[in-house]
Amino acid sequence: MPPAIGAPPAAGKLPQPPKSTPTFSPDDVTVLFVLGGPGAGKGTQCARLVSEHGFTHLSAGDLLRAEQERPGSQFGDLIKSYIKDGLIVPMEVTIQLLENTMADTLRKAGSAKGRFLIDGFPRKMDQAHKFEETVCPARMVLFYDCPEAVMEKRLLERGKTSGRADDNAESIRKRFRTFVETSMPVVDYYEREGKVIKIDATASPDKVSAATKKRLTEKLGSSF
Numbered sequence: 001m002p003p004a005i006g007a008p009p010a011a012g013k014l015p016q017p018p019k020s021t022p023t024f025s026p027d028d029v030t031v032l033f034v035l036g037g038p039g040a041g042k043g044t045q046c047a048r049l050v051s052e053h054g055f056t057h058l059s060a061g062d063l064l065r066a067e068q069e070r071p072g073s074q075f076g077d078l079i080k081s082y083i084k085d086g087l088i089v090p091m092e093v094t095i096q097l098l099e100n101t102m103a104d105t106l107r108k109a110g111s112a113k114g115r116f117l118i119d120g121f122p123r124k125m126d127q128a129h130k131f132e133e134t135v136c137p138a139r140m141v142l143f144y145d146c147p148e149a150v151m152e153k154r155l156l157e158r159g160k161t162s163g164r165a166d167d168n169a170e171s172i173r174k175r176f177r178t179f180v181e182t183s184m185p186v187v188d189y190y191e192r193e194g195k196v197i198k199i200d201a202t203a204s205p206d207k208v209s210a211a212t213k214k215r216l217t218e219k220l221g222s223s224f
């Protein structure tokens with residue numbers, strides 16, 4: 001068995017049988033997926049929901065970048081090349097990172113109950129199905145809708161200081177393509193399921209944040 005992702009290799013563990021039920025029950029754990037193109041403002045909006053509403057923010061991209069840097073990770077080179085080309089890292093890696101981090105968060109809080117914003121995930125249909133089957137069914141999807149021209153301007157600006165290998169014109173083009181071809185079908189799928197809250201992400205962070213809270217309150221009640 002390969003070493004656990006996001007953790008030191010665990011010696012002597014038996015292979016796990018395939019799971020038929022999710023690790024976390026939606027009665028205990030609330031999951032909101034946060035989607036939108038690169039540069040739509042997902043991270044910015046999640047940070048506000050964390051500070052004002054006590055969610056735990058898990059960015060799939062941040063977890064992948066951390067795993068890429070982790071000494072001894074067997075996935076470092078793979079993650080690096082996928083990110084540079086704006087491609088979707090194989091789902092097993094990302095889902096295991098998310099599940100490990102959710103379990104750690106609950107363990108540290110000493111509680112079975114938690115509320116998670118999962119940012120930049122699922123970016124592909126297989127990730128959506130696998131996560132809901134094996135980790136936790138999602139409650140809603142926040143979708144930040146933004147034209148490419150606006151996102152491109154934001155990403156090029158961020159690229160001046162972000163140090164990210166993919167905030168450059170060539171990687172941005174590839175990320176937009178992946179978003180349209182691979183990630184929008186996920187948004188469309190959840191739309192058909194009636195789970196999407198679509199928010200215009202072109203306005204200022206304050207305005208987008210106010211719209212987010214209003215729409216979440218309508219859907220989940222005032223104590224969301």
Ligand code: C5P
Nearest residue numbers: 060061082083086087088089120121123
């Ligand atoms: O969300 P963020 O822009 O930080 O993601 C950066 C990159 O990480 C993506 O372009 C993609 O290569 C990778 N990623 C992924 N699967 C996800 C989220 C991010 O492969 N669910």
Ligand code: MG
Nearest residue numbers: 042043059061
């Ligand atoms: Mg982000």
